[in-house]
Amino acid sequence: xxxxxxxxxAITARVLKLDPDQIKSEDNFTADLxxxxxxxxxLVAMFEEEFGIEMEEDAALSVExxxxxxxxxxxxxxxxxxxxxxxEQKTEDR
Amino acid sequence: MxxxxxxxxxxxAKKPNxxxxxxxxxxxxxxxxxxxxxxxIDGKAxxxxxxxxxxxxxxxxxxxxRDGQQARPPYTIDQMVHIxxxxxxxxxxxxxxxxxxxxxxxxxxxxxxxxxxxxxxxYPECTGWIRAIxxxxxxxxxxxxxxxxxxxxxxxxxxxxxxxxxxRADCMDSYCEVVEAAFEAGVRPRCHLExxxxxxxxxxxxxFIERLMEMSSQVPDELSxxxxxxxTMGFGISYPGAELPRSIPKLIYKLNQxxxxxxxxxxxxxxxxxxxxxxxxxxxxxxxxxxxNTTLFGFGERTGNPPLESAIFEYIALKGGLCGIETxxxxxxxxxxxxxxxxxxxxxxxxxxxxxxxxxGIHADGLRxxxxxxxxxxxxxxxxxxxxxxxxxxxxxxxxxxxxxEFFGLKGENRINKIKIHKLARWVIDQYDEHDRLTxxxxxxxxxxxxxLMPEYWEKYKGNHK
Numbered sequence: 001x002x003x004x005x006x007x008x009x010a011i012t013a014r015v016l017k018l019d020p021d022q023i024k025s026e027d028n029f030t031a032d033l034x035x036x037x038x039x040x041x042x043l044v045a046m047f048e049e050e051f052g053i054e055m056e057e058d059a060a061l062s063v064e065x066x067x068x069x070x071x072x073x074x075x076x077x078x079x080x081x082x083x084x085x086x087x088e089q090k091t092e093d094r
Numbered sequence: 095m096x097x098x099x100x101x102x103x104x105x106x107a108k109k110p111n112x113x114x115x116x117x118x119x120x121x122x123x124x125x126x127x128x129x130x131x132x133x134x135i136d137g138k139a140x141x142x143x144x145x146x147x148x149x150x151x152x153x154x155x156x157x158x159x160r161d162g163q164q165a166r167p168p169y170t171i172d173q174m175v176h177i178x179x180x181x182x183x184x185x186x187x188x189x190x191x192x193x194x195x196x197x198x199x200x201x202x203x204x205x206x207x208x209x210x211x212x213x214x215x216x217y218p219e220c221t222g223w224i225r226a227i228x229x230x231x232x233x234x235x236x237x238x239x240x241x242x243x244x245x246x247x248x249x250x251x252x253x254x255x256x257x258x259x260x261x262r263a264d265c266m267d268s269y270c271e272v273v274e275a276a277f278e279a280g281v282r283p284r285c286h287l288e289x290x291x292x293x294x295x296x297x298x299x300x301x302f303i304e305r306l307m308e309m310s311s312q313v314p315d316e317l318s319x320x321x322x323x324x325x326t327m328g329f330g331i332s333y334p335g336a337e338l339p340r341s342i343p344k345l346i347y348k349l350n351q352x353x354x355x356x357x358x359x360x361x362x363x364x365x366x367x368x369x370x371x372x373x374x375x376x377x378x379x380x381x382x383x384x385x386x387n388t389t390l391f392g393f394g395e396r397t398g399n400p401p402l403e404s405a406i407f408e409y410i411a412l413k414g415g416l417c418g419i420e421t422x423x424x425x426x427x428x429x430x431x432x433x434x435x436x437x438x439x440x441x442x443x444x445x446x447x448x449x450x451x452x453x454x455g456i457h458a459d460g461l462r463x464x465x466x467x468x469x470x471x472x473x474x475x476x477x478x479x480x481x482x483x484x485x486x487x488x489x490x491x492x493x494x495x496x497x498x499x500e501f502f503g504l505k506g507e508n509r510i511n512k513i514k515i516h517k518l519a520r521w522v523i524d525q526y527d528e529h530d531r532l533t534x535x536x537x538x539x540x541x542x543x544x545x546x547l548m549p550e551y552w553e554k555y556k557g558n559h560k
Contacts, residue, residue, distance in 0.1 A: 038516070041512050041516045044513045060513070061512070
């Protein structure tokens with residue numbers, strides 16, 4: 001079962017066309033991973049779709065690193081009653 | 095570097111000061127003055143109180159059908175009647191657009207005049223325009239007009255090289271004979287001092303004006319001569335300290351204060367050969383000339399005249415209120431003029447298709463947060479033209495999201511956020527990055543893509559328009 005962090009990294013790799021193994025938790029989406037403006041929007045949109053959540057636009061777009069994204073998504077999932085327990089996640093797309 | 099002479103400590107604030115006394119947003123930015131202006135005339139300091147303009151009866155006149163028509167193929171009668179009708183709405187019941195002038199020479203000229211008057215509008219009043227030929231007053235009388243403009247060119251370029259007078263005295267006598275004929279015909283003459291900014295002011299213009307004033311003193315007030323100062327070649331200068339004959343402040347002062355031409359009988363007619371036309375007209379107002387002559391969208395001989403619509407916004411800015419003006423008619427006039435083939439540049443102020451359209455993503459972001467950041471005033475309320483974003487590779491996601499919200503007419507909390515438009519934003523970027531596009535994306539293309547990429551929003555907001 002994939003963790004929130006693994007799922008975040010997988011989406012990041014897919015949107016930014018990177019090898020998931022090269023993505024580190026402390027990486028900055030823009031400075032380290034090269035995310036451009038439209039890719040930042042795509043990342044947030046894909047995270048929403050992946051986790052079935054709605055994120056606040058400005059707050060989501062102000063998240064700078066992978067680890068902060070994991071933290072923020074986990075918090076939003078909790079607030080919106082979305083279970084992120086690994087044992088209950090669908091993983092067929094990863 | 096110059097040594098600082100005064101300290102300016104930061105005035106810290108936790109709340110913004112948006113200077114709303116000057117920038118009310120519901121009106122164009124107001125023009126406020128803080129004290130008199132001094133101009134040195136013949137070595138003496140003369141004070142001008144610009145603030146007094148708020149209480150003066152300043153007015154706009156129009157020459158769209160005369161000077162405006164000298165720069166294009168003739169309008170049809172129907173077109174002129176429609177334009178006149180809209181112009182009347184624009185100027186409102188107080189007659190801010192006080193007069194418009196017509197040729198009187200052809201059957202069509204006279205039919206146009208009759209049909210415009212048949213609309214029954216009090217304003218703009220219809221006046222004529224004739225050559226300085228005595229026989230032409232028959233046309234004015236037959237048309238039943240109370241006032242007509244007449245050419246009284248006053249530079250030596252015109253007096254000697256164009257009109258071939260033997261002397262200035264002959265020229266002045268000739269002009270005065272025609273003025274006399276106007277009085278006899280019971281028609282108020284409006285002397286158009288053609289090429290005044292290239293004339294000998296002391297040697298011809300002021301003596302001529304003095305003679306006209308003397309003649310006017312012998313006739314009833316309603317016949318007294320009006321003076322139109324025609325900056326025929328756009329040579330007029332607004333800057334304090336400029337010399338005659340180019341100085342607008344000095345010209346107006348001399349006629350108004352030295353020759354005694356009342357402000358309400360002085361009119362400024364400019365041309366735009368040096369891009370000074372609107373400011374020069376505003377300057378004329380401030381220095382004591384009550385009337386500025388304009389054309390719709392500045393369309394006139396060569397580079398054109400003071401744009402009527404700009405004079406309207408200047409008027410509102412100086413007066414601090416709409417004074418009955420119906421600004422929406424400006425947009426209707428522009429749409430109509432475009433429909434009959436008048437070219438209006440995209441970036442033309444107030445009416446060009448892109449006058450309040452930004453292409454820069456960073457400006458679009460500002461518009462998204464608060465449209466006042468990048469909009470000159472409430473253009474939706476005053477002109478039915480909300481601020482827009484044109485989509486190119488420079489628009490960014492902020493530009494795309496602004497376009498979408500405007501397209502769906504969504505405001506406040508109902509606005510769609512950037513995250514929801516990511517597919518459309520990606521399509522826009524790919525147009526340039528992947529397909530090497532070099533042109534802006536049209537509204538029609540974007541509309542088709544919204545329907546394809548955002549069907550749920552299309553259904554929600556445009557479903558009933560399918």
